[in-house]
Amino acid sequence: MIAAKGVGKVYLVGAGPGDPGLLTVKAKVLLECADVVVYDALVSPEIINLISPHAEQINAGKRRGRHSLPQEETTQLLIEQAQTHAVIVRLKGGDPFVFGRGGEEMEDLIAAGVPVEVVPGITSGIAAPAYAGIPLTHRNYSSSVTFVTGHEAAGKYRPQVNWSAIAQGSETTVIYMGVHNLGYIIEQFIAAGRSPETPIALIRWGTRPDQEQLIGTLETIVEQVEATGFEAPAIVTIGEVVNLHSVLAIK
Structure with a gap:
């Protein structure tokens, strides 16, 4: 240059x-x-x-x-x-x-x-869940959180995210740019031992007036995405803290 x-x-x-x-x-x-x-x-x-x-x-x-x-x-x-x-x-x-x-x-x-x-x-990984009534940590549900990208650059320093380690490494996982690879990521989480009933939230246009949420479980969310036409960009949040959305989200 x-x-x-x-x-x-x-x-x-x-x-x-x-x-x-x-x-x-x-x-x-x-x-x-x-x-x-x-x-x-x-x-x-x-x-x-x-x-x-x-x-x-x-x-x-x-x-x-x-x-x-x-x-x-x-x-x-x-x-x-x-x-x-x-x-x-x-x-x-x-x-x-x-x-x-x-x-x-x-x-x-x-x-x-x-x-x-x-x-x-x-960063949207903190703000989007917060606006959806999802605290990333909570004394009763989660004392650890991992931030990871779901869309990696070609030719990067290592071939891929170790999703098995991510799934087991913390109680809450926040995935940036994860919608397009969501099916594969969920397969890896379940294969690593996470329950199919684990709550998951997809949050699009976080903190904006048109913010959208799609709430489900690892077992149901891909089908929900297909049924609703939910699209990127969105933040994906996985963990028991997602259940607090029904209590803490501003109505």
Whole structure:
């Protein structure tokens, strides 16, 4: 990559899961003073509306099967913008360092000599279950939680997630991008000894006004997805804490 010669600084900003009220104060200030904002597909329209009208807005969003920009081109774009602008915001849904490729982008920016800073955001794996009335830990049901991706990159550092170890390793499991591989993941959980009656929740567009939940068990959820047409993107939560949805969800 070509080293940047300008004085611009890139901020890797977490936009949170969707509710603009969950955006950090620092993130809001940066959106109001940015010269350029490069944003992802999962950033909610309400947060996009907080961007300064004077800022250039660039959609670099990635969705399964529909990539606006390849990852390498996105990073190169940030390097180029830093040569001509002072404040560049790379706006990512959730938190940049939680399955957001923020670490990869930060590495490349540093290698190119571009000043960069990360601004953490609330990750959807915590917020979406919370808005559905599902606490990830509870003294009566769960003292441990695992966060894992259900959609892994090709050519990554190891061939696949050890789903057997994940299934046995904690009482609550939160899976990002898990809908497309849900059938396989559930097979692995049951094969590892988790009961088919284990509760599971799929939460789409977490914390937004149009948030949707699909509640079932490991045994029933795939059939429910097929029957309802439930689609990604969604957070998958597995464990006894899911049963608290019927008690704690805001009606």
